[in-house]
Amino acid sequence: MTARHVLVVDDEIGIRELLYDILQDEGYQVKLAENAAEARVYREQMRPDLVLLDIWMPDCDGISLLKEWGNSGLLTMPVVMMSGHGTIDTAVEATRIGAFDFLEKPIALQKLLKTVSAALKHGEQLPRSDMTLLNLGKSPVISELRQRLEQIAGVKSPLLLIGEQGSGAELCAKFLHNPDTPWLSLTDYEQLATAPLDILEQVQEGMLFIPEVADLSKNQQKGLQLLLARADKYGARVVCVTAKSLPQLVVAGRFDNLLLQSISATSLRIPNLSDHREDIPDLARAMAALLVDSGEVLYREFDVAALNALRNAEWPGNITQLDSVIRNLMQTSLGEKITLADVNRVLEQFAAFQAALPIVETSSASAGLAALNIDKPLREARDDFERLYFEHHLVKAGHNMSRVAEAVQLERTHLYRKLKQLGIKAK
Numbered sequence: 001m002t003a004r005h006v007l008v009v010d011d012e013i014g015i016r017e018l019l020y021d022i023l024q025d026e027g028y029q030v031k032l033a034e035n036a037a038e039a040r041v042y043r044e045q046m047r048p049d050l051v052l053l054d055i056w057m058p059d060c061d062g063i064s065l066l067k068e069w070g071n072s073g074l075l076t077m078p079v080v081m082m083s084g085h086g087t088i089d090t091a092v093e094a095t096r097i098g099a100f101d102f103l104e105k106p107i108a109l110q111k112l113l114k115t116v117s118a119a120l121k122h123g124e125q126l127p128r129s130d131m132t133l134l135n136l137g138k139s140p141v142i143s144e145l146r147q148r149l150e151q152i153a154g155v156k157s158p159l160l161l162i163g164e165q166g167s168g169a170e171l172c173a174k175f176l177h178n179p180d181t182p183w184l185s186l187t188d189y190e191q192l193a194t195a196p197l198d199i200l201e202q203v204q205e206g207m208l209f210i211p212e213v214a215d216l217s218k219n220q221q222k223g224l225q226l227l228l229a230r231a232d233k234y235g236a237r238v239v240c241v242t243a244k245s246l247p248q249l250v251v252a253g254r255f256d257n258l259l260l261q262s263i264s265a266t267s268l269r270i271p272n273l274s275d276h277r278e279d280i281p282d283l284a285r286a287m288a289a290l291l292v293d294s295g296e297v298l299y300r301e302f303d304v305a306a307l308n309a310l311r312n313a314e315w316p317g318n319i320t321q322l323d324s325v326i327r328n329l330m331q332t333s334l335g336e337k338i339t340l341a342d343v344n345r346v347l348e349q350f351a352a353f354q355a356a357l358p359i360v361e362t363s364s365a366s367a368g369l370a371a372l373n374i375d376k377p378l379r380e381a382r383d384d385f386e387r388l389y390f391e392h393h394l395v396k397a398g399h400n401m402s403r404v405a406e407a408v409q410l411e412r413t414h415l416y417r418k419l420k421q422l423g424i425k426a427k
Contacts, residue, residue: 003029009039010054036060045299050119055083070098071134078119133175135286137279141271158238158263163270166320169241173209182206192223205235213240217402221256228262273318281307287326297330305340387422
């Protein structure tokens with residue numbers, strides 16, 4: 001079994017060396033940091049299995065560092081606080097923030113070993129690092145978003161999150177979600193039409209997350225309305241997301257106005273990444289740290305020019321696109337540091353890929369019709385037309401089969417059978 005990694009953070013050299021000798025003799029791999037700055041650097045490079053953290057340090061006290069890790073989503077390992085001037089109030093404050101336990105100096109050997117063993121066992125149950133709303137940044141727009149979410153955290157009424165794809169809607173919903181309750185991100189919208197109450201059974205006292213409510217068919221919208229009417233009885237909260245203009249869809253007859261009123265009684269707009277560019281350097285470092293924590297990549301630092309280039313780039317895919325670029329940089333860069341040249345290389349690859357994508361225009365259907373060979377026998381010509389017809393509606397509906405069935409006025413089973421007959425892949 002691999003030895004557990006313990007990080008000891010203490011400004012007193014005698015304490016550091018004593019703990020190093022004791023823990024190393026017990027078979028642990030021990031790293032030492034004499035202040036908060038060194039501890040930050042180590043935490044960026046890897047996730048220790050346990051941190052022994054002194055409260056009183058010259059550059060930054062341990063409570064502040066604990067809060068900092070908690071606010072940045074990096075408090076995913078057990079932390080045991082240490083102090084020679086400990087009080088009950090300090091211990092309570094530390095455990096409230098997220099510390100596992102509290103040790104007073106001088107630390108008795110058996111107490112130390114017992115606490116370390118218990119903390120490591122507790123650490124096995126902790127979730128690994130993941131992106132959270134706290135990773136999104138500290139800019140005014142993100143701080144305001146967080147405050148508004150905190151204000152409605154205790155409300156059970158439906159919530160509509162409005163924002164571009166990839167802007168962080170799921171992070172906002174999970175910020176409101178109680179981790180000890182059910183969570184369901186609905187991917188099969190047809191369940192809303194066929195068994196909406198079964199969905200409520202799955203998320204009783206928890207949260208139902210609908211990634212794009214505008215994609216619901218008429219029947220699915222009716223099912224969602226029924227689900228919302230019964231949600232209180234199940235103690236469930238429904239969070240819907242859209243990147244589209246629902247009022248325009250109502251005017252076009254594609255979205256139910258009563259449903260819109262039901263889901264938008266409480267609504268929030270999620271900022272685009274371009275609205276808080278100042279957060280991009282911290283976001284990039286946080287994403288990189290999460291990849292290192294997961295063991296997927298080796299630690300690499302970003303140089304200043306690389307971070308500036310990321311901040312000034314265009315991000316039409318928002319946080320999701322930034323995450324892809326950071327993952328690419330961490331996996332494919334060759335040096336110990338990620339440089340401006342690395343960032344330009346990856347961004348140019350994405351730009352070249354986008355430029356190579358075929359442009360789908362509404363006129364493409366007309367061009368296809370013009371190219372039909374009407375000298376063929378009727379059956380073959382009809383198949384060609386139907387193939388073009390269904391391909392047009394698939395593209396128009398973004399391959400959403402419920403929307404296609406509604407547009408062409410075919411029952412879904414018949415639609416799938418027709419597509420198979422014509423040799424068209426539904427997805």
